[in-house]
Each structure stands twice: as C-alpha cells, then as structure tokens.
Amino acid sequence: QVELVESGGGSVQAGGSLRLSCELSGYRYSIYCLAWFRQTPEKGREGVAQIYIGSGGTSYADSVKGRFTISEANAKGTVYLQMNSLTSDDSAMYYCALERRLDACPPIESATQADYMYWGHGTRVTVSS
Numbered sequence: 001q002v003e004l005v006e007s008g009g010g011s012v013q014a015g016g017s018l019r020l021s022c023e024l025s026g027y028r029y030s031i032y033c034l035a036w037f038r039q040t041p042e043k044g045r046e047g048v049a050q051i052y053i054g055s056g057g058t059s060y061a062d063s064v065k066g067r068f069t070i071s072e073a074n075a076k077g078t079v080y081l082q083m084n085s086l087t088s089d090d091s092a093m094y095y096c097a098l099e100r101r102l103d104a105c106p107p108i109e110s111a112t113q114a115d116y117m118y119w120g121h122g123t124r125v126t127v128s129s
Helices: none
Strands: 003-007 010-013 018-025 032-040 044-053 058-060 068-072 078-083 092-099 123-128
Touching (some): 058 068
Antiparallel strands (some): 032 092, 092 123
C-alpha cells in the first residue's frame, strides 16, 4: 500500500524558513514524479514544485522560484521542500503527491489533482507578517 506522509509544517514569521518532508513507503518502482502542491480556500490547489525521481530533474511554479528547493534524500524515499523567504502568500496546506511516469512529469504550473494518483494528508504552513 502506497503511503505518503508529510511533516515539517508550522507557524513562522515572514522572511523565515521551513523545511517540509514527504516520506514515501510501499511504492516499488524507482522512477516517478513527486510533487508538492498547496491549497487555500482562495486559490484552490496549485502545484508548487516537483522532482522526477530517476533523473533528478526539478521544476517550480513561478511564485516560488528562487525561494523553494525540492530535493531527494539520497534515494531513501524522502523528498524535502526547503522554503525560504516565506511570505503570507505561502500560507496554505501543503501536500505531496506521486505519479508514475516513464517520460516526464506534468508541467507543475498547470498540474492538477487529476495528474497525480497518490496523495498525502497534508501539513499546514502559516506565515505571519
């Protein structure tokens, strides 16, 4: 059974940093896409960053480029999202999601919930100004 568990959310002042973790278990393939999404009532669910496990290729939404970094922890089934220079606009519930892909990941800017099969339960990030 595939399971994704997010952690690392919390409350932080604007300008601060947080590192989110997504731990994957029960998935037997070595090549897949893993993405971070975030959701608010105002904007809905939007793609933030993704990594193609296998090649290591990454991509980011324009709103987080230069501030967020997605990385894999030495092929141990854990993916991080390092978030720096946080603003109140980054406040959201953050989810990690997995999709098996043998060619490339869906473009993160236009990625939707339908593009990813497996989802975690989320971790909340609150940024106060």
